[in-house]
Amino acid sequence: MEKVLEVKELSKMYKKGVYASEKVSFDIGQGEIFALIGPNGAGKTTTIRMIATLLSSTEGDALVSGYSINKEPAKVRENITYLPDEAGAYKQMTGKSYLEFMAGLYAKNKNEQKLFVERASETAELGDRLNDKIGSYSRGMIRKLLLSRAVMSRPALAILDEPTSGLDIINALEIRRMIKSLAAEGMSFLLSSHNMLEIEYVSDRVGIIAKGHLLEVGTVQGLKDKYAVSNLEEVFERVVKQNEIY
Amino acid sequence: MKFTNLFKKELKELLTVQVLVSMIVTMLVLIFVGNSFGGIIEDTVEEASEMTICDRDNTPFTQQLIKALTVSEIDENTGLPLKYDDSLVTLVDIPTDNYIEEFKRLDINSVIIIPKGFSDKIAAGEKAELINISRMTSGATLSNISMNDAAVGSIREAIKQSYIVEHGISLEELGTAESLVTVQDKTIVADRSADVSSATIASLTSMQNMFLPIVVYILLMFSSQMIISAISTEKIDKTLETLFSAPVSRMSVLCAKMLAAAVIAALNAVAYMIGFNYMMKGMTTGMTSEGSDAILQQLGLHLSVGDYALVGIQLFLTILIALSVSLVLGALAKDAKAAQSLTMPIMFLAMIPYILSMIIDIKSLPAVVRYIVYAIPFTHTFTACDNIMFGNMKLYFGGMIYQMVLLVICLTLAVKVFTTDRIFTMTIDPSRKRKNKKGFKSDAQDGQTD
Numbered sequence: 001m002e003k004v005l006e007v008k009e010l011s012k013m014y015k016k017g018v019y020a021s022e023k024v025s026f027d028i029g030q031g032e033i034f035a036l037i038g039p040n041g042a043g044k045t046t047t048i049r050m051i052a053t054l055l056s057s058t059e060g061d062a063l064v065s066g067y068s069i070n071k072e073p074a075k076v077r078e079n080i081t082y083l084p085d086e087a088g089a090y091k092q093m094t095g096k097s098y099l100e101f102m103a104g105l106y107a108k109n110k111n112e113q114k115l116f117v118e119r120a121s122e123t124a125e126l127g128d129r130l131n132d133k134i135g136s137y138s139r140g141m142i143r144k145l146l147l148s149r150a151v152m153s154r155p156a157l158a159i160l161d162e163p164t165s166g167l168d169i170i171n172a173l174e175i176r177r178m179i180k181s182l183a184a185e186g187m188s189f190l191l192s193s194h195n196m197l198e199i200e201y202v203s204d205r206v207g208i209i210a211k212g213h214l215l216e217v218g219t220v221q222g223l224k225d226k227y228a229v230s231n232l233e234e235v236f237e238r239v240v241k242q243n244e245i246y
Numbered sequence: 247m248k249f250t251n252l253f254k255k256e257l258k259e260l261l262t263v264q265v266l267v268s269m270i271v272t273m274l275v276l277i278f279v280g281n282s283f284g285g286i287i288e289d290t291v292e293e294a295s296e297m298t299i300c301d302r303d304n305t306p307f308t309q310q311l312i313k314a315l316t317v318s319e320i321d322e323n324t325g326l327p328l329k330y331d332d333s334l335v336t337l338v339d340i341p342t343d344n345y346i347e348e349f350k351r352l353d354i355n356s357v358i359i360i361p362k363g364f365s366d367k368i369a370a371g372e373k374a375e376l377i378n379i380s381r382m383t384s385g386a387t388l389s390n391i392s393m394n395d396a397a398v399g400s401i402r403e404a405i406k407q408s409y410i411v412e413h414g415i416s417l418e419e420l421g422t423a424e425s426l427v428t429v430q431d432k433t434i435v436a437d438r439s440a441d442v443s444s445a446t447i448a449s450l451t452s453m454q455n456m457f458l459p460i461v462v463y464i465l466l467m468f469s470s471q472m473i474i475s476a477i478s479t480e481k482i483d484k485t486l487e488t489l490f491s492a493p494v495s496r497m498s499v500l501c502a503k504m505l506a507a508a509v510i511a512a513l514n515a516v517a518y519m520i521g522f523n524y525m526m527k528g529m530t531t532g533m534t535s536e537g538s539d540a541i542l543q544q545l546g547l548h549l550s551v552g553d554y555a556l557v558g559i560q561l562f563l564t565i566l567i568a569l570s571v572s573l574v575l576g577a578l579a580k581d582a583k584a585a586q587s588l589t590m591p592i593m594f595l596a597m598i599p600y601i602l603s604m605i606i607d608i609k610s611l612p613a614v615v616r617y618i619v620y621a622i623p624f625t626h627t628f629t630a631c632d633n634i635m636f637g638n639m640k641l642y643f644g645g646m647i648y649q650m651v652l653l654v655i656c657l658t659l660a661v662k663v664f665t666t667d668r669i670f671t672m673t674i675d676p677s678r679k680r681k682n683k684k685g686f687k688s689d690a691q692d693g694q695t696d
Contacts, residue, residue, distance in 0.1 A: 014671070052491040055667050074493065082491035088483030105492040146488075159491075 002030045004156050004188040005051065009060035012046050020046040021212040023060065028157065028190060033183050035191040035203035036214075037236065043212040044192040045085065045161060051190065052082040052159050065156045081106075081150040085161040085192070088142065091135035095126055095145050098134060099152070106153040120145075120152035123178065140171035147175055151182055158182075159190045164198060176202045196232040206232065208239045215239050264587035275594050279601050296333070297397045298357045300340040307365040312337070314404045315397055346434055349381050356380045356394050356444075358401075368405055373428055376401065380444035381434040384607035385455035385547075385632050395445070402427045435545040436637030442541050450538055451547055451635065456604060458631040461518045462561060463600045466624060469511040469565050470572040470592045476503060477576025478585035486669070500664045504569055511565045515558075547635045556642065557630045563649040564627040568592055570656035574663050580673040599625035603632070609641070620645070623652045 005028040012020045021043035028034040036044045049055040051062050053073040061068050067075035089098050096117070103116035121130055124144050134142065143164070150158050163179065164172035179189055179202055193199050199206055200220050208216040208223075216223060216239045220232060227238045297315060301308050312335055319329035340348045340359060349355075359377035367374035378394050405426055431443035440447075480486040489499050542548040549557070571592060579585035599622055602608055608619055608629055619625050626645025633642040663669055 049487075049670070052487075054487055054490055054670060074495070077491060078493045080491065082488065084484040084487045086484065087488060088485060090485060102488075102492070105489075105494050149488075 003027050003063075004030050004032075005034075005062065005064055005190065007047075007051065007060075007062040010047060010050055010057050010062055011059040012043075012050055012055060013058040019043075019058075019212045021050075021209070024209070024212075024214045025060075026207050026214060026217050028188050030156075030188055031183050031186045032205065033179060033189040033191065033203045035193060035199040035206045036209050037193060037196060037199050037206055037232070038209040039194055041211075042194075042209045044194075044209055046212075047209070048082075048159055048161055048190065048192050052080060053077055054082075079156040080159055081153060081155045081157075082159045083146055083150040083161060083163060085165060087146055089134045089146060092133060094133055095124070095130035095137070095141075096121070098145065099124075099130075099149060102149045103152060116152040119154075120148040122148075123151060124148035125174075140167050143167055143171065143175065147178065151178075151187065154182075154185075154187060157188045157190060161192045162195075163191060163193070164195070165193075172198070196236060200232045208236055210240050210243070213243070215243050262583070262587075264584070264590070268587065268590055271590065271594050275597055279598060296336060297394070298336045298338055298354050299397070300338050300357055300359045302340075302362045303360050303364040305365040307368065308360050311360075311401050311404050315400050345379055345432065346437055346439060349379075349434055354381070355383070358394055358397055368409075368426060371409075371426075373426060375428045375430050377430045377432060378443065379432040379434065379439075382444050382447060383636055383638075384609065385448065385451045385635065386603065386605055386607045395443075398427070398429050433545065435547060435635075438545050440541050440544045446538075447541070447545065447547065450542060455632060458557065459600050459604050459628050461515065462564065462624070462627050463596055464518060465511055465515055465561070465565060466568050466596045467589065467593060468514055469507055470568045470575075471589050472510065473503065473507045473569050473572040474576040474579070474585055474588050476507070477573055478579030478582070478588070481577060481579060481669075482581060482585075490669075496665050497661070500573070500661065503573070504566070507569050508562070508565060511569075512562070515561060515565075546637065549631070549635065553634045556634055557627075560627040560630040560642075560646055560649065563646065563653060564624050567623050567649060567653050567656050570653065570660040573660040574656075577663050577669050578673055584673075595622050596624050598622060599628040603628040607632075609638070620648075623649050 007024055007026050009023040009025050011022045011024070014020055024043070024047050026034065036047060038044050046055065050057045051064070051069060053069055053076050057070060061070050063069075064076045065079040067079065069076050090101075093101065099117045099120045100113070103113045103120070107113035107116055124130065124147075126141060126145065129137070129141065134145070137145065143166075147160070147163060150160065160179070164175050167175065176198065179191075183189055183204075191199070191203060203220065205217065205219050206223065207214050216235075218226065223232070223235045224230065227235050229235055229238060299312055299315070301312060313330065314327075316330045316332050316334045317327040318331035318334065320326065321328050338352055338354065338357060340352070340357065342348060349357075357379050359379065361375060361377065364374045364376075376398060378398060380394060409426065431441060431446075433440055433442055433444045433447050435447075477486075480489070486499075490496055539548065572589075575588040575591070576585065579588055599608070599619060602611075602619060603625070608616060608625065611619060626642075626649055629645070630642060633639065633645070663672070
């Protein structure tokens with residue numbers, strides 16, 4: 001499987017000696033859904049933000065489609081999209097004008113921009129509400145709009161931080177299905193979540209992160225077998241206790 | 247009981263650290279302005295109570311008139327002078343009629359000239375003329391206080407008294423006595439002069455001098471609030487993260503924001519200028535005439551298109567400085583409430599020169615206060631109109647260069663914040679210290695590392 005993301009001993013130190021994430025290494029293949037799981041403050045968002053070129057790394061590197069986040073951040077950004085946790089959108093814009101604006105940043109020409117908007121409009125399934133101002137949208141509608149924006153350019157890697165947080169069951173299920181179907185088409189996903197059940201359902205492989213350390217990487221089933229437990233939450237508990245993190 | 251609970255809660259909600267800081271700083275700003283005023287008013291009144299006289303006639307009669315101007319105490323019962331204070335009148339020699347040069351040589355701002363033959367004309371019962379000359383260096387209200395009018399009044403009164411004593415009293419003669427002294431007013435502005443009183447000029451330019459500070463202040467606050475709100479909203483809503491992870495440079499995002507805010511501010515400036523111009527025209531209809539326009543032009547107090555362009559350049563520089571500072575301030579906001587209070591530093595910095603420039607001539611402030619006020623970059627825009635009108639071009643260009651240097655520094659700071667991790671990691675939260683004491687983690691440890 002061709003590697004879309006290679007993370008090599010990536011570290012971020014905010015204060016002298018205090019690491020938010022330390023020597024984190026993993027990779028993601030094409031069409032793979034990889035999830036970083038861990039509690040609040042584990043270092044998921046910091047790791048994701050470094051890969052998304054929002055934060056600089058203190059040590060290590062990550063390659064997205066072969067481009068270094070440290071040396072070629074502009075090239076990296078051409079190959080990724082990022083959906084932050086609990087992100088909003090420009091409330092005074094309509095859903096459609098937001099998609100047009102964002103498509104304009106990713107597309108190389110007008111035709112491609114149009115294609116991206118059409119694709120996103122279809123994915124969002126918001127119908128005529130796309131012509132309404134985002135300020136009038138529900139949380140679920142905004143999340144759908146943002147997710148459709150994140151996948152409209154079919155990036156090599158879509159980075160989604162807590163993609164379904166705060167959503168109702170129906171909306172969350174729809175989004176999980178959307179992610180799975182796009183992965184089947186060849187898009188790669190890096191997800192972050194502390195919802196283990198969601199991750200168990202949607203991801204191909206998971207990385208367990210706690211206190212800035214990536215403690216375990218493997219398939220959901222592989223990890224369950226390794227620790228002889230029935231679900232991912234129990235895997236997490238075992239991994240954390242084994243490493244004497246908490 | 248329930249109401250008290252509600253009231254306490256509302257009070258706690260409203261009385262935040264930011265509100266308290268705002269109250270205290272406002273008070274301190276007003277105290278600072280008050281102290282500056284106190285000193286300058288004292289100096290102005292002291293300076294204004296001193297009269298400068300040039301006695302070209304130099305007769306016992308004019309000497310007696312000048313002596314009458316030095317009376318510092320009068321007997322309430324008899325009306326006769328009790329004390330004289332010679333320091334109230336400064337006698338100068340002005341040999342030529344080149345008043346611009348003579349004023350520069352003597353370094354004076356006003357003088358009353360008693361022309362040769364003045365006493366003879368009075369003695370003959372003919373009309374005699376005094377020349378009242380003032381030099382204006384600013385349009386600010388307090389800078390144009392002068393005792394010349396009072397001196398002219400005193401001279402008139404003294405002559406009237408002596409005329410009445412000499413000629414006996416009749417109604418007709420009283421009228422003659424009152425109209426014996428005429429005054430020829432002259433005002434000098436930079437290297438130009440016109441036959442008009444400084445009071446007239448001050449009233450003609452007062453609207454103009456009031457108008458620019460209002461426009462500058464409103465625009466400063468408007469553009470700062472706009473950019474702080476734009477940046478903080480993007481940061482809080484995380485749309486900034488979305489933008490920065492897109493294939494677009496951070497500099498492009500920064501420039502687009504600055505330019506858009508500057509365009510809106512410029513549009514606002516134009517709208518305000520047009521609106522205020524019409525408002526002022528409406529308010530001053532009947533107060534000005536073609537003649538007064540010609541006098542203002544003669545004195546160089548009529549702003550030309552080029553002058554407006556110079557004012558515009560400084561206005562634009564001020565707005566750009568405010569915008570670049572606001573970009574950094576906006577990035578500090580942790581929530582909407584914090585964002586609201588972040589306009590405070592700009593508001594206070596703008597408030598000082600705004601109030602001062604309308605009332606006093608900043609050039610005349612004591613050195614330390616003056617340099618503090620000049621260190622505020624907005625001051626130079628508040629005084630731009632005055633500096634251009636009164637020919638203080640060194641001050642204008644000095645201010646402009648200072649603003650340019652400061653703009654480069656502020657922009658560098660804004661670029662540094664925008665192109666590094668700081669845009670996501672730095673926040674201002676007055677309650678954080680308290681939280682830390684209780685053992686809460688700092689931003690870098692909690693919010694950023696999920």
